[in-house]
Amino acid sequence: MWTFLVRRLLQSIIVMIGVTLISFISLQIGGDPTYLFVSENATTEEIEAARIALGFDRPLYIQYTSYIWNVFQGDFGNSLSYRQPAMEIVLDAMPATIELTAFSLVLAIGLSIPLGIYAALHRGKPVDGGIMTVAMLGQSIPNFWMGIMMFLYFGLYLGWFPISGHVPFLEPLFEGEYAEAFANLPSSLHHMVLPALAVGTYTLARNARLVRSSMLEVLQQDYVRTARSKGISERRVVMHHAMRNAWLPVVTMIGLEFGFLLGGVVVVETVFSYPGIGRLVFNAINQRDIPVVQASVILLAGIFILLNLIVDLIYARLDPRVKL
Amino acid sequence: MSEITPAPSATSTQAVGGMAVSYRRKELRRAFESMVTSRWALIGMLILLIVTFVAIFGPWLAPFDPNRQNLIMRLREPGMPAAGDLTYWLGSDQLGRDVLSRLLYGARVSLLVGVAAIAVGGTLGTIAGLVSGYFGGWVDDVIMRLGDIQLAFPFILLAIMFLVVLGPGLVNIILVLGIGQWITYARIVRAQTLSLREKEYVEAARAMGDSTFSILFRTILPNIIAPLTVIASFNVAGVILSEAALSFLGLGVPPDVPTWGSMLSESRDHLLSNKWWMAVFPGLAIVFTVLAFNIIGDWLRDFLDPRLKENG
Numbered sequence: 055m056w057t058f059l060v061r062r063l064l065q066s067i068i069v070m071i072g073v074t075l076i077s078f079i080s081l082q083i084g085g086d087p088t089y090l091f092v093s094e095n096a097t098t099e100e101i102e103a104a105r106i107a108l109g110f111d112r113p114l115y116i117q118y119t120s121y122i123w124n125v126f127q128g129d130f131g132n133s134l135s136y137r138q139p140a141m142e143i144v145l146d147a148m149p150a151t152i153e154l155t156a157f158s159l160v161l162a163i164g165l166s167i168p169l170g171i172y173a174a175l176h177r178g179k180p181v182d183g184g185i186m187t188v189a190m191l192g193q194s195i196p197n198f199w200m201g202i203m204m205f206l207y208f209g210l211y212l213g214w215f216p217i218s219g220h221v222p223f224l225e226p227l228f229e230g231e232y233a234e235a236f237a238n239l240p241s242s243l244h245h246m247v248l249p250a251l252a253v254g255t256y257t258l259a260r261n262a263r264l265v266r267s268s269m270l271e272v273l274q275q276d277y278v279r280t281a282r283s284k285g286i287s288e289r290r291v292v293m294h295h296a297m298r299n300a301w302l303p304v305v306t307m308i309g310l311e312f313g314f315l316l317g318g319v320v321v322v323e324t325v326f327s328y329p330g331i332g333r334l335v336f337n338a339i340n341q342r343d344i345p346v347v348q349a350s351v352i353l354l355a356g357i358f359i360l361l362n363l364i365v366d367l368i369y370a371r372l373d374p375r376v377k378l
Numbered sequence: 379m380s381e382i383t384p385a386p387s388a389t390s391t392q393a394v395g396g397m398a399v400s401y402r403r404k405e406l407r408r409a410f411e412s413m414v415t416s417r418w419a420l421i422g423m424l425i426l427l428i429v430t431f432v433a434i435f436g437p438w439l440a441p442f443d444p445n446r447q448n449l450i451m452r453l454r455e456p457g458m459p460a461a462g463d464l465t466y467w468l469g470s471d472q473l474g475r476d477v478l479s480r481l482l483y484g485a486r487v488s489l490l491v492g493v494a495a496i497a498v499g500g501t502l503g504t505i506a507g508l509v510s511g512y513f514g515g516w517v518d519d520v521i522m523r524l525g526d527i528q529l530a531f532p533f534i535l536l537a538i539m540f541l542v543v544l545g546p547g548l549v550n551i552i553l554v555l556g557i558g559q560w561i562t563y564a565r566i567v568r569a570q571t572l573s574l575r576e577k578e579y580v581e582a583a584r585a586m587g588d589s590t591f592s593i594l595f596r597t598i599l600p601n602i603i604a605p606l607t608v609i610a611s612f613n614v615a616g617v618i619l620s621e622a623a624l625s626f627l628g629l630g631v632p633p634d635v636p637t638w639g640s641m642l643s644e645s646r647d648h649l650l651s652n653k654w655w656m657a658v659f660p661g662l663a664i665v666f667t668v669l670a671f672n673i674i675g676d677w678l679r680d681f682l683d684p685r686l687k688e689n690g
C-alpha cells in the first residue's frame with residue numbers, strides 16, 4: 055500500500071511540476087511577458103522598471119526556478135485589476151465553484167447510474183433506445199448553451215429557479231457557523247440546480263452510456279448466470295453481484311469527469327452570473343488580468359490532480375486485482 | 379548478387395491492381411449498405427452534408443452581408459421584415475445584423491476550426507506515436523510522460539491559459555485546439571505500432587532494406603488508419619464544442635468573423651430581455667453538427683471494428 059501511495063504521490067508531484075512548466079511556457083510564448091503585466095499606456099521607463107521588478111530581465115532558467123518557488127507558495131503576484139494578491143481573490147471564489155462542481159457531479163452520477171442500469175435491463179426495448187438517444191444528444195450539447203436554454207425556459211419563462219446569484223453553504227461551514235450553513239442549504243441548492251444540470255449534462259449522458267455498456271458486459275458473465283441459477287432474486291443479482299463490477303469503469307470515469315466538470319463550470323458560471331472561479335476567469339480574460347488567470351488555472355489543475363490521486367486509491371480499494 | 383524475387387510482370391501488376399480496386403469497391407459498397415441500414419448513420423451523414431454544403435456555399439446563400447449593421451432594425455424577432463423586400467427569417471442581433479446570414483457564414487469557421495485542428499493534432503500525434511512505438515526506450519518514455527502531464531490538465535483551462543497570452547485569432551485557436559489533441563492520437567498509434575512492428579511484413583520491409591521513414595509511413599501507417607478515423611470523427615465533435623466554449627469566453631476568432639460560439643457570446647447580454655433567437659439558433663447549429671460527428675463516429679467504430687461495438 056505504501057509503495058503504491060508513494061509512487062502515485064511522486065507521479066502527481068512530477069505532473070504538477072509539468073503543469074508549472076506549461077504555464078511558464080504559456081507566459082513566454084507571446085514574446086516579452088512584461089507587456090502582460092503593465093497597462094497599455096505605460097512609458098518605456100515604466101516597462102523597464104516593471105521588467106526588473108518582475109524579474110523578466112533574468113535568464114530563463116532562473117526565472118523558471120523562482121516561478122516554481124512562487125507557484126508552490128501560492129504567490130502569483132498582485133491582480134492587475136483588483137490590486138491585491140491574485141491567489142487571495144481566487145481562493146475567495148473557490149468555495150462557490152467547489153459547491154457547484156460537487157453538486158453537478160452528484161446530480162450527474164446520481165442520475166446516470168439508475169438510467170444506465172434501467173436501459174441495460176431493458177436492452178433493445180423502446181425505453182432503452184429512448185434513453186440512449188437522449189444520452190447521445192446530451193453529449194452533443196455545449197454545456198453553456200444548455201445553461202442558456204434552461205435560463206430562458208425554467209428561469210425566465212416558468213420562473214421555477216433563480217437565474218443568477220449564489221447562497222453560500224461551504225463558507226459558513228468552514229467558518230464554524232453550522233446553523234447558518236444548514237439554514238442556507240435549501241436556498242443554496244435551489245440556486246445551483248440550473249447551473250449544476252447545465253454543467254453535468256455531458257457527464258450524465260456519457261456515464262449513462264458507460265454504465266449501460268458496463269452493466270451489459272457484467273450481466274453476461276458466468277458468475278451472474280450462476281447467481282441467477284441459484285435462484286437469487288433478479289434485484290439482488292443486479293444490486294449485489296453485477297453492480298460491484300459494473301462500478302469499476304464508472305469510478306475511473308468520475309475522476310476524469312471532475313476535470314471536465316471544472317472546465318465546464320468555468321464557462322457555465324458566466325451564464326448564471328455565479329460568483330465562482332469561472333466568472334472570475336471570464337472577467338480576468340476580458341481585463342487581461344494574467345496573474346488571476348494563472349492562479350485560477352493552476353489551482354484548478356492542482357485540485358484535479360489531487361482528486362485523480364484519490365480516485366486511484368479508491369479504485370485500488372474497490373478492485374482487489376489492483377495491487378496496493 | 380542476382381535478383382532472387384522475380385520482378386512482377388506487367389500483367390501480374392495489373393491483376394494485383396485490379397484486385398485492389400475491386401476490393402476497395404466492395405468495401406465502399408459494404409460501407410454504403412451498412413450506412414443505409416443503420417438509419418442513424420444516414421441521418422448523421424445527411425446533417426453533415428448539409429453543414430458542409432452551407433460551409434462552402436454560405437456566402438451565396440446568405441441574404442445579407444453578415445457584418446452589415448443596421449441599428450434601426452436591431453433585435454428584430456424572427457420573421458420580421460427587413461429593409462426592402464427582405465426578411466429577418468431568424469431575427470436580427472444587437473447591431474441589426476441578420477442572424478441567418480451570420481449562422482450560414484459561421485458554419486465555415488466551425489468546420490474549418492474542427493477539421494484543421496484535427497489535422498494539426500492528428501499529424502503531430504501520429505508522428506509522435508509512430509516514433510514512440512517503433513523506437514521505444516527513452517524516446518518513448520519522454521513522449522508518453524509529456525502526454526501524461528497534458529492529460530492531467532483539464533484541456534479547456536490549458537487552452538484559456540495560452541489564448542489569453544496569444545490573443546484571439548483563427549490560427550491561434552486552431553493551433554491550441556490541435557496541439558491539445560495530439561496525445562489522444564499518439565497513444566493509439568503507439569499501441570498499434572508496438573504490435574505491428576513485430577509482424578512479418580514489417581520485418582520483411584526491414585530485411586529488404588527499407589528506410590525507417592518508409593517503414594513507419596508506408597508500411598505501418600496505412601494499417602492503423604482505421605482506428606484513427608474513428609477517433610478523428612469524435613474529436614471533430616469535441617473540438618467544435620471547445621471552439622464554441624472558447625469563443626463564448628471571448629477567446630475565439632476576432633469579432634468581425636461570425637462564429638456560432640461568438641454569436642452565443644453576444645446573446646448573453648440580451649438573455650434577460652428574452653431575445654431568445656440570438657441564443658437558440660446558433661446553439662441548434664452547434665448541437666446538430668456535433669451530433670452528426672458523434673453519430674458518424676459511433677457508426678465508423680462499429681463498421682471498422684465490430685469487436686468494439688457497444689453492447690446494444
